[in-house]
Amino acid sequence: MKVVCIFSGRRNGKGISFARLALRACKEAGADETVLINLNDLNIKPCIDCKACVRRLSDPTFDGTCPLKDDMDWLDEQYLESDAMIYLSPMYENSAPGPYKIMCDRLGPSHDVTFQKEAYDNQLARGMKPKVDERFFRTRPVLYIGHGGSEWNYLSYPTIAIPSIPLGLQVVDYISIPWSNGALQDERADEIRKAGKHLVEMAKLPPEERSYIGDPGICPVCHSRVMYLSDQADGLTCALCGAIGTLVVEDGKVRASFTPEAMALSHVLEGGREQHMKDLKEIGRKNATVDYSREKELARELAEEFPCTKPVKGV
Ligand SMILES: Cc1cc2nc3c(=O)[nH]c(=O)nc-3n(C[C@H](O)[C@H](O)[C@H](O)COP(=O)(O)O)c2cc1C
Structure with a gap:
């Protein structure tokens, strides 16, 4: 069994020491191979929204690929060879730092398992050799670890756990390590060891038998505590996975209530990703019938009036 840990x-x-301690626990629990990757050692370029990856998945005749030449293919290969994943990140300004966020951007929509599955089925149906790698379709368990120099970490989990959405990962634990000084020599080290062991135990089980042992959170699907509130009666949405619920006050205590139907549409689940894919297709069909010439004309006019300024190189 191979456990891959990606951190920034x-x-x-x-x-890096928290990651190594978790990997040591994985080895002790039976992992025969571990890989530790620091995103700061890689060259992962920011997504440029060229949509080549989307076209590649939606149009079986399109042979283009991501034009960015960097270490992303290598990183993908590390992921595809894994049986279980650990993603770990510190807090920079209350969320995961830039290199981690850049990696997350590069995972979607190009890596979205639901988009990839549909493309795979379409290609097979046309008698083509599928261009999608079948190894993406395995449901891997994942452990997320967030740490920081203080308690300012409210966006830790929703920014670190983004890979769950495109990759369809199954979260089995989340550990938060605020005020991280000394964590390696106090009870938090035991928590990390327990998490590594649990990850490997879960990787040995089929997905339907795996369990989650971290903070239950507010969202019953992805366990996030960060919610978006609107002023509608059912206006509570999980800020990570998009599950929609209702805020309930009972005996002076606030809790969130989610219906099974709403939970099934969470973006960390197949149902939510499928719905998202349908919505995108529907919008795409509508957009194809609209005349956008006035919008283009105004954009051209504005571009002439407000050009971007950039530093002059080589002065
Ligand atoms: C630019 C910057 C912003 C930071 N913002 C936060 C923060 O919002 N919350 C927090 O708990 N720690 C914050 N920290 C502290 C780091 O999370 C802490 O130093 C952490 O140990 C860095 O991870 P590393 O030791 O694995 O490199 C920040 C550090 C930097 C450099």
């Missing part, structure tokens, strides 16, 4: 952080920082 300093080469001699706190997180």
